[in-house]
Amino acid sequence: MSIGQVQTAACGACLETEDLLPFTMAFQPVVDIQTRQIVAHEALVRGVNGEGADIVLSQITSKTRYAFDQACRVCAIELASSLGLDVTLNINFLPNAVYQPEACIQSTLRVAQRTGFPLDRITFEIVEQEDVADPDHLRRIVSAYNDFGFKVALDDFGSGYSGLSRLAELKPDIVKIDRALINNCSNENWRLQIITSMVELCQKLSVKIVAEGVENASEAETLRRAGVRFMQGFYFARPAFQSLVSPSDIVWPGV
Numbered sequence: 001m002s003i004g005q006v007q008t009a010a011c012g013a014c015l016e017t018e019d020l021l022p023f024t025m026a027f028q029p030v031v032d033i034q035t036r037q038i039v040a041h042e043a044l045v046r047g048v049n050g051e052g053a054d055i056v057l058s059q060i061t062s063k064t065r066y067a068f069d070q071a072c073r074v075c076a077i078e079l080a081s082s083l084g085l086d087v088t089l090n091i092n093f094l095p096n097a098v099y100q101p102e103a104c105i106q107s108t109l110r111v112a113q114r115t116g117f118p119l120d121r122i123t124f125e126i127v128e129q130e131d132v133a134d135p136d137h138l139r140r141i142v143s144a145y146n147d148f149g150f151k152v153a154l155d156d157f158g159s160g161y162s163g164l165s166r167l168a169e170l171k172p173d174i175v176k177i178d179r180a181l182i183n184n185c186s187n188e189n190w191r192l193q194i195i196t197s198m199v200e201l202c203q204k205l206s207v208k209i210v211a212e213g214v215e216n217a218s219e220a221e222t223l224r225r226a227g228v229r230f231m232q233g234f235y236f237a238r239p240a241f242q243s244l245v246s247p248s249d250i251v252w253p254g255v
Contacts, residue, residue: 020064020071022048023056025079026239030090030210030232031250033224038247040088040123042232043076044239066104069097073108077122081115083244090123090153095137101144109148119149123174126155135169142170153210157198167207175202179213179233186222199227220253 023045030040045053060068073091080089098104112119124145126138142152153174154167158181167175177198185191195211202209211223214233223231236252237245 020068021056021059023071023075024048024242025072025076026241027080027083027085027244028232028239029237029245029250030088030230031236031252032230033220033253034229036247036250036252038087038245038250039230040090041080041085041244042090042125043072043080043092045072045092046239046241050241065094066097066099069094070104070107074111077108077111077115077117079242081117085244088121088123088151089117090125092125092127092155094127095141098137098141101141105144105148120151123151123153125153125176126170126172139169142172146173155212158194167205171205172207174208174210176210176212176232177228182211182213182219182223182233183215184219185226186218192222192226195223195228196226203227217253224253 024047025043026046027041027043029038030042031037032039045056047056073093076089076091108122109119111117112122126142145152151173152170153176154170154172155176156178157163157167157175158178175198177195181191181194183191185195199209208230209228210230210232211228212232214220214223214231214235216235219233220231220235236250
């Protein structure tokens, strides 16, 4: 599906921008520990002076949530493009901030076209901050995004609303294992066994699996032995404010 095929007008809620506070992005890499390359950068919202995401998100209201979701997409793509990002860009989105997928994606399509950023290098991560009352609506969002050429990641898998039932419903391209499960996996066998089972399941489903929140060498090595190839976390690199982490700055296991 192309930009020209989208005719639905944007809803008024997406235009409530006057109450939004200024914000920008930091980027954290997702790495492939087999090839020792960066395969993606996740855009993480920050205040213009480097304030953390919690401070920015705490200012968002039900009135501005929709416009904020749209503005984050535009900001992430514009900044990533200006920095010369040449791998996948991961953008978080709020499912309940999408009224109609074909309408709410228009600003994303326009900024991608304007900056020349390829649609197939954009992955939308489903943020599980709140439950989605209508599972059919979420399935329609995922289906529409796939039609446009985007990939979809199920974020924070293993916590909140992300579970096996949602995996079956949405059939995402990527599953990101939550930090709560990764934590201390090198010392607690039950955590490791769950992760190993998840890796085997995702391999059978042809779903890419990413371990997020990896914070030390022991966790990274344990995950590697469990079959996890793609990882993200402070151990490898902290988010870079308005810039991209270089592959030479990554800390690799065994080095």
